[in-house]
Amino acid sequence: MPGMTLYDKLVASHTVSRLDAEHVLLYADLHIMNEYTSPQAFSGLAARGASVRRPGQQLAVVDHVIPTHPVPVPVRVIHDDLSARQADNLGVNCDRHGITLFDTNSPLQGIEHVVAPEFGMILPGMVVLCGDSHTTTYGALGALGFGIGTSEVEHVLATQALVYRVARNLRVRVDGRLPEGVTAKDLVIHVVHRLGAQGARGHAVEYAGSAIDALSAEARMTLCNMTVEAGARAALIAPDATTLAYVRQRAPDLVTDAACAYWRTLHSDTDAVFDIEHVFDAATLAPYVTWGTSPDQALPVDGRVPDPASEPDALARLALQKAVDYIGLPPGTPIAGVPVERVFIGSCTNARIEDLRSVAEVVRGRKVSPTVRAMVVPGSGAVRRQAEAEGIAALLIEAGFEWRQPGCSMCLAMNDDVLRDGERCASTTNRNFEGRQGRGGRTHLMSPAMAAAAALAGRIVDIRQKDSQS
Ligand SMILES: CC(C)[C@H](C(=O)O)[C@@H](O)C(=O)O
Numbered sequence: 519m520p521g522m523t524l525y526d527k528l529v530a531s532h533t534v535s536r537l538d539a540e541h542v543l544l545y546a547d548l549h550i551m552n553e554y555t556s557p558q559a560f561s562g563l564a565a566r567g568a569s570v571r572r573p574g575q576q577l578a579v580v581d582h583v584i585p586t587h588p589v590p591v592p593v594r595v596i597h598d599d600l601s602a603r604q605a606d607n608l609g610v611n612c613d614r615h616g617i618t619l620f621d622t623n624s625p626l627q628g629i630e631h632v633v634a635p636e637f638g639m640i641l642p643g644m645v646v647l648c649g650d651s652h653t654t655t656y657g658a659l660g661a662l663g664f665g666i667g668t669s670e671v672e673h674v675l676a677t678q679a680l681v682y683r684v685a686r687n688l689r690v691r692v693d694g695r696l697p698e699g700v701t702a703k704d705l706v707i708h709v710v711h712r713l714g715a716q717g718a719r720g721h722a723v724e725y726a727g728s729a730i731d732a733l734s735a736e737a738r739m740t741l742c743n744m745t746v747e748a749g750a751r752a753a754l755i756a757p758d759a760t761t762l763a764y765v766r767q768r769a770p771d772l773v774t775d776a777a778c779a780y781w782r783t784l785h786s787d788t789d790a791v792f793d794i795e796h797v798f799d800a801a802t803l804a805p806y807v808t809w810g811t812s813p814d815q816a817l818p819v820d821g822r823v824p825d826p827a828s829e830p831d832a833l834a835r836l837a838l839q840k841a842v843d844y845i846g847l848p849p850g851t852p853i854a855g856v857p858v859e860r861v862f863i864g865s866c867t868n869a870r871i872e873d874l875r876s877v878a879e880v881v882r883g884r885k886v887s888p889t890v891r892a893m894v895v896p897g898s899g900a901v902r903r904q905a906e907a908e909g910i911a912a913l914l915i916e917a918g919f920e921w922r923q924p925g926c927s928m929c930l931a932m933n934d935d936v937l938r939d940g941e942r943c944a945s946t947t948n949r950n951f952e953g954r955q956g957r958g959g960r961t962h963l964m965s966p967a968m969a970a971a972a973a974l975a976g977r978i979v980d981i982r983q984k985d986s987q988s
């Protein structure tokens with residue numbers, strides 16, 4: 519018998535029973551809900567007269583539909599009828615079932631994947647479920663997190679378990695040092711580009727190697743968050759000293775000797791077998807930017823928009839042509855130099871305090887281009903307060919950024935923050951699909967530092983060239 523991967527160990531430790539060759543009944547330590555994917559699940563539960571099995575192992579947040587207006591008033595009102603109903607509905611259901619809710623006007627409110635780790639709710643070795651694809655974020659702390667559908671949300675509420683199809687194992691090794699100006703965001707865009715949008719389909723991705731070891735816990739969250747854009751079922755990083763320091767700061771009482779002893783076993787055995795393995799050299803990476811309408815349509819910042827005509831496969835050629843047409847950049851256009859009208863810094867990929875610090879470092883003493891409308895939306899109330907305490911908010915406001923209240927905001931056009939038709943946006947988010955940030959809007963994904971530099975210059979620039987940003 520070969521050894522076990524970290525993923526195998528996490529699945530095994532949460533298997534209630536094996537259902538068949540491919541499926542297990544998987545126990546969830548924590549289930550997180552948002553206002554958008556939970557309403558039907560609660561209705562289903564009510565229709566069956568079922569109750570919530572483990573109310574204490576649920577967390578609910580309002581994040582997708584919430585307005586993020588810059589006004590520093592304590593009360594936020596959701597004006598859109600449907601959105602307001604979704605948020606109210608979550609409130610009523612949480613009350614009824616005794617579930618903790620970080621509601622619209624709670625100081626604890628924020629994007630689900632930012633608040634859960636921040637409050638020490640994610641520990642190594644846990645299984646965390648949520649009706650949201652970016653639940654893969656928690657792999658950064660050695661927890662198995664993945665998104666589930668609405669009918670599964672109902673099932674998890676009722677039973678605290680899930681019928682789960684076990685994934686295959688894929689390892690991404692990244693050794694070496696990331697060059698100056700190249701971040702975890704660039705690394706993950708590169709990985710998604712190289713694997714392709716379906717390249718990790720059906721697989722749990724484990725990251726390993728010296729470049730991963732060197733990443734902070736928050737940078738690892740960026741990496742694991744966006745790995746789902748390669749089709750991955752989960753992303754994982756074995757817990758280490760960085761993980762423990764992060765968790766200890768947030769949940770000191772839970773970091774016991776026994777817990778640490780267990781967490782030390784959470785790594786892939788040296789003889790574990792991976793179904794697929796990819797190896798990348800961190801030293802060769804550049805800042806990455808997406809040029810198209812799928813997160814894998816990406817380039818190093820010194821690259822050019824590809825020419826569909828040079829794609830031999832007819833279907834792939836059509837897809838490329840469609841992306842080129844939508845994004846409105848002729849083939850061969852250097853991506854650096856493309857003007858942007860909007861800059862969005864936020865989302866569960868890149869709205870943590872370290873992200874905002876990296877933005878502040880680029881912006882310090884400079885101004886947003888008069889041709890750009892730029893906004894910074896912190897991932898949570900705690901991040902917002904921390905950035906205010908560190909002077910980051912004042913610096914950004916002084917530079918001409920809008921300083922917003924926390925939420926998903928312009929990551930997806932489900933609230934008041936949207937791109938107008940044809941507007942081009944440098945964005946720190948994770949998806950650049952057609953219309954994702956507003957109908958007809960054009961999204962270029964990049965790191966927070968690159969987005970900040972684009973805000974100053976009014977165009978996409980190479981963060982490595984210091985004189986390119988004015
Ligand atoms: C709305 C929700 C279901 C969705 C997801 O699953 O990821 C959203 O958060 C997204 O980022 O597209």
Ligand code: SF4
Nearest residue numbers: 652865866926929930
């Ligand atoms: S910030 Fe974006 S990616 Fe994250 S949960 Fe919200 S909509 Fe989804």
